[in-house]
Amino acid sequence: MHVRITYVNFRSDEEAHGTCSTEVLRRRDKREKIRTAVKSPPKPSAIRTSGPSPLNLPTMSVLPPVRRDRVIAQLPQPFTKEAALHTKNEFHSRVKTACQEHKTGTVGFKISKVIVVGDLAVGKTCLINRFCKDTFDKNYKATIGVDFEVERFEVLGVPFSLQLWDTAGQERFKCIASTYYRGAQGSERSFWLHDAMKENDPSSVLLFLVGTKKDLISPAQYSQVEQDAVRLAEEMKAEYWAVSALSGENVREFFFRVASLSFETNVLAELEKSGSRRVGDVVRIHSNTSNVYATSKKKQSNCCK
Ligand SMILES: Nc1nc2c(ncn2[C@@H]2O[C@H](COP(=O)(O)OP(=O)(O)OP(=O)(O)O)[C@@H](O)[C@H]2O)c(=O)[nH]1
Numbered sequence: 001m002h003v004r005i006t007y008v009n010f011r012s013d014e015e016a017h018g019t020c021s022t023e024v025l026r027r028r029d030k031r032e033k034i035r036t037a038v039k040s041p042p043k044p045s046a047i048r049t050s051g052p053s054p055l056n057l058p059t060m061s062v063l064p065p066v067r068r069d070r071v072i073a074q075l076p077q078p079f080t081k082e083a084a085l086h087t088k089n090e091f092h093s094r095v096k097t098a099c100q101e102h103k104t105g106t107v108g109f110k111i112s113k114v115i116v117v118g119d120l121a122v123g124k125t126c127l128i129n130r131f132c133k134d135t136f137d138k139n140y141k142a143t144i145g146v147d148f149e150v151e152r153f154e155v156l157g158v159p160f161s162l163q164l165w166d167t168a169g170q171e172r173f174k175c176i177a178s179t180y181y182r183g184a185q186g187s188e189r190s191f192w193l194h195d196a197m198k199e200n201d202p203s204s205v206l207l208f209l210v211g212t213k214k215d216l217i218s219p220a221q222y223s224q225v226e227q228d229a230v231r232l233a234e235e236m237k238a239e240y241w242a243v244s245a246l247s248g249e250n251v252r253e254f255f256f257r258v259a260s261l262s263f264e265t266n267v268l269a270e271l272e273k274s275g276s277r278r279v280g281d282v283v284r285i286h287s288n289t290s291n292v293y294a295t296s297k298k299k300q301s302n303c304c305k
């Protein structure tokens with residue numbers, strides 16, 4: 001399951017420009033090879049949990065407990081309904097039931113990848129640091145290659161982790177990000193989106209367009225920029241957010257929304273996968289047919305609607 005996020009960088013003196021994007025990608029072995037240039041992230045097994053709730057982990061666990069402020073009990077709402085991946089008020093009912101019945105399969109053991117990509121200095125690193133470390137550095141230090149953070153959540157009582165990849169926006173480091181998005185063509189501005197979408201199945205991607213540095217723009221300027229950003233998000237089939245790493249505005253809400261939609265999509269996919277092999281399925285025996293197994297419910301589509 002892939003989730004992508006693209007950012008628009010707000011400036012008070014010019015129209016939003018540049019993009020950075022975040023995507024949650026399912027672990028792909030091929031891609032792991034680029035990590036020769038970066039720190040090795042923890043393997044999935046290193047964050048495995050044994051019970052349904054990490055808050056109840058035994059003291060012997062190697063894992064720290066999920067922070068209280070990373071517990072998600074309600075579906076976070078989109079920034080604007082005009083450009084949202086979906087506008088439901090609550091988690092999908094099948095997801096809620098699966099969580100209540102502890103039938104979320106392997107979702108609690110997975111890490112979803114969030115890849116933040118975009119032009120240099122749009123604020124990718126600061127955004128991640130504000131969320132993960134609650135810090136902000138006004139001095140620009142270009143990211144070299146790729147860096148990462150792992151954030152653990154508990155969604156509807158189920159552990160869920162995001163691996164946040166912070167890529168470099170500078171041209172000279174683009175080759176590393178390009179390992180993810182091979183074959184990219186097009187302008188600087190469209191590079192990230194076009195390339196990323198080309199390399200991945202769009203139906204398995206959650207894409208977010210994020211306007212960074214919201215504090216730099218006046219409310220009047222912002223409302224004009226937002227119209228353009230919403231239009232762009234619609235074109236991209238992305239969910240739009242506007243954030244400020246400096247003030248912290250919307251940063252937590254945004255990452256909670258990313259975690260929640262990724263979690264929901266993962267659980268629905270898991271239910272879809274296991275739909276034809278559930279324990280306790282009804283077994284019907286017909287004298288006139290050789291097809292003796294039937295599930296109690298028809299397979300349902302993996303859809304948030
Ligand atoms: N005013 C304001 N400045 C910000 C904000 N976020 C980042 N900045 C500043 O913008 C500059 C670049 O921020 P970074 O987060 O390092 O940018 P980046 O996208 O990671 O850049 P690369 O690593 O080169 O791709 C820094 O000087 C930050 O202090 C914000 O929300 N508001």
Ligand SMILES: [Mg+2]
Nearest residue numbers: 124125142143
């Ligand atoms: Mg950076």
